[in-house]
Amino acid sequence: MKICIFGAGAIGGYLAVELSLAGHNVSVIARGAHLAAIQQNGLTLLTGDVTKHAEIEASDNSGRFGPQDLVISALKAHQAHASVTQFLPLLGKETPIVAAVNGIPLDSMWYFYKTGGPFDGLPVESVDAGGRQWTILGPERAIGCVIDPACEVITPGIIKHTMFNRFTLGEPDGTRSERVRVLSKILSEAGFDAPIRDNIRWNVWLKLWGNVCFNPISALTYATLDRITTEAGLLTLCKAMMAETQSVNEAHGIHIPHEMADRRLAAAGLVIGHKMSMLQDLERGRSMEIDALVTSVQELGRLAGLRTPLIDTVLSLIQERARTAGLYPTDSPKSSSMSLRNE
Missing domain, CATH: 1.10.1040.10 (N-(1-d-carboxylethyl)-l-norvaline Dehydrogenase; domain 2)
Structure with missing residues (x-):
């Protein structure tokens, strides 16, 4: 599967190494010294007593990689909001976006999507001012994801994974769609715990x-x-x-x-x-x-x-x-x- 991870920091880097080693065509969007290190030396993951390494295509230009089968956003909320148009070159007609993030950041793109309540269709302004992500990317692309791993970028190009490997998944409308089941299978085969929940x-x-x-x-x-x-x-x-x-x-x-x-x-x-x-x-x-x-x-x-x-x-x-x-x-x-x- 062709997968781009937008934001190759602690969580994004952890995902990138394991998914690449599982045989997927993984690329990453990064910046600064971290980008330079990945381009020169690849990504290294320290997990327990094991050191893993993957050569991964990396750029700060999303247009380089073209439409993907899957995009994983590992950006922080304010970064995702500022970078929203940079996701567009990575998106095919049905490319899903997985928000592998903490709190209600890219989740704001779908949090009140298909809730049926009084706030249905309302962006969360503190993390998606003006509803830019909702409008430009579309909540129908989003798959919810809650991250548990404790990771850290200890130096450019090197990620340390301390504990936990769970990425909990769920569709905003609670269905067990084909795409979320495929995503769970992909993550599981890469060594992650990836349960699907009916109420993410x-x-x-x-x-x-x-x-x-x-x-x-x-x-x-x-x-x-x-x-x-x-x-x-x-x-x-x-x-x-x-x-x-x-x-x-x-x-x-x-x-x-x-x-x-x-x-x-x-x-x-x-x-x-x-x-x-x-x-x-x-x-x-x-x-x-x-x-x-x-x-x-x-x-x-x-x-x-x-x-x-x-x-x-x-x-x-x-x-x-x-x-x-x-x-x-x-x-x-x-x-x-x-x-x-x-x-």
Whole structure:
């Protein structure tokens, strides 16, 4: 299968190596020193005690590769929004786009697609301002994907995979289409755990329970994931932010048992020494993915008429931390500017 991975960072690079070694025609869109390293030396994946290597075509120009059978977006939310027209040369008439990302970033292209509820057809403005992805790419192309692997680019061209290999898949309308079954088979044969879920939004929110707190707390405190989930004060803050997030997903019709929070925290505590992506970006001077992981939860809470005071507070802190580092636009959404529906 002809597969292009748009964004060959930690997750994208992990996927690229394994899919290439499984026999697929894989290309990647990358940039900067990472692109140069891939072009010169290929991609190297360190996973457990095993080192894997793949020679992969790489470019910063999507027009070089032509229409694909499958496009996987591993970009951060703001990158996907800014790069939306660059996806077009990769798209044939029926090319699906898989959003292998955290939070509600490219997922915004389909999150309210075919929900049948009061917000059906509504883009999530905090991650898809003006509905550019929805309009230009089309929500019918999207296959939902929730990522679990803990990965990091440790140096240009070299990816370290620490733990977990699950990519949970699902169609926005809940069907088990031919294309999602083919995708699951492809990923499974490449060594990934790729279950299909009938309600992928459930999995999106369960992952968000962790990301909404783990990521900003890590960037504010420099704590690793195991520290965040075991230090008493940070753990209490995580649980409170998770409870606020649960109230938002419940308001949008996604029912997740409360005890899943403890399971989520316990699983996170097993990942010893892992720096969350937001902290990785802060340390490397890269733009920080705040809106998809935190602002989007606040926005969906506002749509439902809910207050999220702790999320609002942490959001304001991490936005300002990122602004002072020059890693977050000064005109990005601010918690104080969003009003409650029906207020």
